[in-house]
Amino acid sequence: MVNTKVEEDRHVLVHGIRLSSVGPGRSTGSDVVHDLSGMDIAMKLHYVKGVYFFSSQAAQGLTLARIKESLFHLFCEYYYSSGRLRRTESGRPYIKCNDCGARFIEAQCDKTIHEWLQMKDSSVQKLLVSQQVIGPDLSFSPTTLIQVTHFKCGGISLGLSWAHVLGDALCASNFINKCGQIIASIGSINMQPNFHSSSGTSFKHQMSKIPAPPLSHEPLSVKQVDPVGDHWITANSCKMDTFSFHVTAAQLATLQSQISGQNQTEKMPIFESLCAIIWHSIAKVRRGSIHAEIVTICKNDPSAKLAINGIVTNAQIISTVKADFPITETDPKRLVNLLVNEAVDERRKIEELVEKDNGLSDFIVYGARLTFVDLEEVDLYGFELNGHKPEFVYYTVQGVGDEGAVFVLPAGPKGADEGRIVTITLPENQVPELKAELVKNGLGGHDLA
Amino acid sequence: MPPSLPDFSNSVRLKYVKLGYQYLVNHILTLTLLPIMAAIFVEVLSMGPEGMLNLWRSLQFDLVQILCCSFLIIFIATFYFMSKPRSIFLVDYACFKPPITCRVPFATFMEHSRLILKDKPKSVEFQMRILERSGLGEETCLPPAIHYIPPTPNMEAARGEAELVIFSAMDSLFEKTGLKPKDIDILIVNCSLFSPTPSLSAMVINKYKLRSNIKSFNLSGMGCSAGLISIDLARDLLQVHPNSNAVIVSTEIITPNYYQGNERAMLLPNCLFRMGGAAILLTNRRSERRRAKYRLVHVVRTHKGADDKAFRCVFEEEDKEGKVGISLSKDLMAIAGEALKSNITTIGPLVLPASEQLLFLLTLIGRKIFNPKWKPYIPDFRQAFEHFCIHAGGRAVIDELQKNLQLSAEHVEASRMTLHRFGNTSSSSLWYELSYIEAKGRMKKGDRVWQIAFGSGFKCNSAVWKCNRTIKTPINGPWADCIDRYPVHIPEVVKL
Numbered sequence: 001m002v003n004t005k006v007e008e009d010r011h012v013l014v015h016g017i018r019l020s021s022v023g024p025g026r027s028t029g030s031d032v033v034h035d036l037s038g039m040d041i042a043m044k045l046h047y048v049k050g051v052y053f054f055s056s057q058a059a060q061g062l063t064l065a066r067i068k069e070s071l072f073h074l075f076c077e078y079y080y081s082s083g084r085l086r087r088t089e090s091g092r093p094y095i096k097c098n099d100c101g102a103r104f105i106e107a108q109c110d111k112t113i114h115e116w117l118q119m120k121d122s123s124v125q126k127l128l129v130s131q132q133v134i135g136p137d138l139s140f141s142p143t144t145l146i147q148v149t150h151f152k153c154g155g156i157s158l159g160l161s162w163a164h165v166l167g168d169a170l171c172a173s174n175f176i177n178k179c180g181q182i183i184a185s186i187g188s189i190n191m192q193p194n195f196h197s198s199s200g201t202s203f204k205h206q207m208s209k210i211p212a213p214p215l216s217h218e219p220l221s222v223k224q225v226d227p228v229g230d231h232w233i234t235a236n237s238c239k240m241d242t243f244s245f246h247v248t249a250a251q252l253a254t255l256q257s258q259i260s261g262q263n264q265t266e267k268m269p270i271f272e273s274l275c276a277i278i279w280h281s282i283a284k285v286r287r288g289s290i291h292a293e294i295v296t297i298c299k300n301d302p303s304a305k306l307a308i309n310g311i312v313t314n315a316q317i318i319s320t321v322k323a324d325f326p327i328t329e330t331d332p333k334r335l336v337n338l339l340v341n342e343a344v345d346e347r348r349k350i351e352e353l354v355e356k357d358n359g360l361s362d363f364i365v366y367g368a369r370l371t372f373v374d375l376e377e378v379d380l381y382g383f384e385l386n387g388h389k390p391e392f393v394y395y396t397v398q399g400v401g402d403e404g405a406v407f408v409l410p411a412g413p414k415g416a417d418e419g420r421i422v423t424i425t426l427p428e429n430q431v432p433e434l435k436a437e438l439v440k441n442g443l444g445g446h447d448l449a
Numbered sequence: 450m451p452p453s454l455p456d457f458s459n460s461v462r463l464k465y466v467k468l469g470y471q472y473l474v475n476h477i478l479t480l481t482l483l484p485i486m487a488a489i490f491v492e493v494l495s496m497g498p499e500g501m502l503n504l505w506r507s508l509q510f511d512l513v514q515i516l517c518c519s520f521l522i523i524f525i526a527t528f529y530f531m532s533k534p535r536s537i538f539l540v541d542y543a544c545f546k547p548p549i550t551c552r553v554p555f556a557t558f559m560e561h562s563r564l565i566l567k568d569k570p571k572s573v574e575f576q577m578r579i580l581e582r583s584g585l586g587e588e589t590c591l592p593p594a595i596h597y598i599p600p601t602p603n604m605e606a607a608r609g610e611a612e613l614v615i616f617s618a619m620d621s622l623f624e625k626t627g628l629k630p631k632d633i634d635i636l637i638v639n640c641s642l643f644s645p646t647p648s649l650s651a652m653v654i655n656k657y658k659l660r661s662n663i664k665s666f667n668l669s670g671m672g673c674s675a676g677l678i679s680i681d682l683a684r685d686l687l688q689v690h691p692n693s694n695a696v697i698v699s700t701e702i703i704t705p706n707y708y709q710g711n712e713r714a715m716l717l718p719n720c721l722f723r724m725g726g727a728a729i730l731l732t733n734r735r736s737e738r739r740r741a742k743y744r745l746v747h748v749v750r751t752h753k754g755a756d757d758k759a760f761r762c763v764f765e766e767e768d769k770e771g772k773v774g775i776s777l778s779k780d781l782m783a784i785a786g787e788a789l790k791s792n793i794t795t796i797g798p799l800v801l802p803a804s805e806q807l808l809f810l811l812t813l814i815g816r817k818i819f820n821p822k823w824k825p826y827i828p829d830f831r832q833a834f835e836h837f838c839i840h841a842g843g844r845a846v847i848d849e850l851q852k853n854l855q856l857s858a859e860h861v862e863a864s865r866m867t868l869h870r871f872g873n874t875s876s877s878s879l880w881y882e883l884s885y886i887e888a889k890g891r892m893k894k895g896d897r898v899w900q901i902a903f904g905s906g907f908k909c910n911s912a913v914w915k916c917n918r919t920i921k922t923p924i925n926g927p928w929a930d931c932i933d934r935y936p937v938h939i940p941e942v943v944k945l
Binding site: 084 | 549550552555564
């Protein structure tokens with residue numbers, strides 16, 4: 001009974017939903033297709049969700065019409081993300097760039113931004129971004145959905161649902177940042193009418209340039225799931241819960257010095273330090289089950305020549321780390337060293353696995369093993385409205401497998417806030433214990449109380 | 450000798466015969482006058498100067514007679530000039546260019562259709578088939594309210610669309626012609642399906658603060674041919690009011706008329722009608738004749754409403770669920786053909802050269818008297834006009850007219866390309882077509898243009914314009930950014 005009341009309240013929280021579509025302002029041309037790489041197809045059951053919160057000063061004078069207009073300009077460049085999925089005769093998915101567009105959702109909320117961010121229940125964030133997945137009708141499912149919610153105080157939130165098959169969180173963030181730039185220039189008097197680079201040229205993927213591993217065995221970071229057909233979401237065997245907490249710069253410093261121990265000169269990398277502590281905590285919660293011995297690390301590839309305009313792809317480095325010893329009895333410093341030095345890049349293996357049956361099988365990557373995703377370098381706060389940065393940016397992934405995933409995001413604009421936001425998706429039954437563990441380790445503080 | 454050669458030489462011979470005949474009949478007056486003048490000249494020469502002087506002296510002139518004759522001549526001349534209808538000039542016109550945010554590609558239209566009509570897959574299937582064969586392109590536009598799933602047409606949105614379309618077109622017209630709002634003497638707005646109170650013409654007067662003694666008219670319910678009806682009305686008014694400017698605004702407001710049900714015959718307009726509008730400046734001021742683009746030569750209106758079938762063929766009604774839509778009957782094409790024939794019969798004598806009319810007359814007499822089985826002679830309208838603007842009502846309409854009037858692909862290119870780029874914009878489509886011809890640089894001084902529009906009723910209206918000055922390719926206009934891509938080949942069936 002409690003559930004239904006909660007759901008009812010949730011319905012009332014965000015209301016006034018109106019759906020429309022936004023697409024490219026110019027015709028992309030006929031018969032333009034975008035081929036998906038093996039990596040793209042491996043990630044197809046995941047969806048990047050990003051929510052950006054803006055105060056009323058930032059949103060002043062910003063009409064829906066202006067946002068839509070800038071999206072029409074943006075999609076002239078990002079015409080891949082406004083196409084629709086099709087399958088070749090052999091069944092391999094690809095994107096037909098038919099200008100169908102992204103879904104645009106307008107909503108209202110009766111709370112203020114401040115009140116909303118105070119809410120403890122992380123799952124309400126789902127109301128600000130579309131939870132729609134691709135399928136069951138593959139050729140009529142949008143890969144990109146954008147929701148703009150107006151709050152009582154005049155602030156707005158922008159929720160982006162970005163199918164991982166298009167690209168990773170870095171791509172999604174670049175996409176939104178470019179949108180912000182276009183919104184700014186539409187307001188000004190001299191506006192460049194053409195924001196697009198040459199349209200109609202399809203992007204040729206190249207298999208990762210890393211050398212082939214000596215022994216070709218199956219990649220550890222990927223798990224093949226039962227065929228999902230055209231409905232691109234996998235079912236979890238248990239209910240998953242997501243929660244997030246803020247780690248201040250001070251807490252990070254304490255953590256780093258704790259881990260490095262006597263040798264204070266060695267600077268511990270932040271991401272790996274957090275991963276080590278969380279891995280340790282989760283292993284403890286799971287009471288040393290074997291699944292906690294192998295983890296997946298996802299990081300941005302600094303060498304990937306990701307042009308900021310238009311080209312979207314999955315370029316993040318996916319590597320696995322194997323610990324041959326029980327985690328719960330290991331010193332965090334040893335874990336950090338393991339994570340830094342012994343990560344095995346699996347991208348080539350993943351691509352080979354996908355290409356083996358030409359992209360027909362279905363896989364998950366996030367949650368196949370306990371996954372740690374490093375989004376520290378992603379310019380989440382680069383999306384500006386009226387010159388103001390967002391109050392808060394929240395990124396997560398939908399479609400995480402049973403092993404769970406941990407996302408490390410910047411807590412604020414670079415230089416302004418050197419802390420981190422950590423979002424963890426785990427099976428529901430492991431969450432309370434983990435929260436307690438993290439507090440014991442000096443993380444989370446009042447967020448997890 | 451191969452058998453094709455005689456045919457070829459025959460057809461060449463026939464062509465020369467036809468050319469010779471046309472030249473003979475069309476210039477018959479000149480050809481008869483020349484020998485007479487030559488004969489007189491020879492006669493005068495042979496008489497010599499003295500003979501001329503004698504002839505002159507023999508004429509007896511009386512003062513009264515001279516005065517009477519001269520007064521008579523002056524009187525006839527004045528009467529002639531006064532009763533001649535004033536020349537009506539089209540100074541310039543402006544077409545509405547929809548913003549990119551209104552663009553509706555095929556895929557988006559189909560996806561929305563599937564979401565809105567999710568319980569009626571057959572209707573969705575039907576719409577898809579229509580869209581594939583419609584001749585529309587990927588850049589046609591619908592108003593903002595129709596982009597929602599489901600569409601949210603309310604009066605405010607309809608007024609919003611009207612303001613967007615009409616004010617944009619008017620602003621563009623003011624800019625192009627340098628016209629001041631205070632100089633508008635006559636205002637005619639035609640919009641068939643949206644008729645609020647106060648009227649759209651009142652809305653224009655309010656926005657631009659037009660004069661209080663303006664003669665304003667608002668025509669509604671008259672269908673896609675209302676644009677030419679407005680031109681006709683303006684022409685008549687400009688005969689009565691000297692030295693006046695008339696502004697005509699032709700548009701169709703889509704928002705309130707988007708059919709929300711699933712009756713197939715009524716879903717058709719949803720697939721074809723798109724946002725568009727045009728503002729035209731007509732004048733009878735002589736000072737404008739230098740810079741005016743066109744001169745109005747004829748307007749011919751034909752109404753087939755007396756026939757019940759014609760009356761009901763485009764009919765607005767409620768479907769079983771009470772949703773209002775426009776139902777198009779199956780014999781629309783046949784009725785259109787009939788209406789066209791009526792119109793041609795009236796306009797033919799006004800515009801066709803004498804050679805064609807003679808042939809037509811002879812064939813008519815021959816059919817009546819000698820042998821009814823003779824094929825009726827279809828006059829060659831390409832002799833009368835250089836350019837054709839056929840209302841882009843749909844691919845079938847253009848095909849039908851091309852066949853009936855025996856026009857080439859280039860003649861109907863303006864209509865087909867307008868249908869592709871802008872869709873069926875109802876009464877303003879003729880102006881987009883004219884704009885296409887100008888944008889292609891094909892309009893030269895002296896060219897004659899024939900605009901034909903069909904509309905509910907069933908009506909067929911024509912207007913004939915003559916180009917006043919060679920028109921340079923316009924820098925800005927609805928075709929400015931895409932004219933280089935046209936003409937495009939439009940496949941029979943577009944694969945969605």
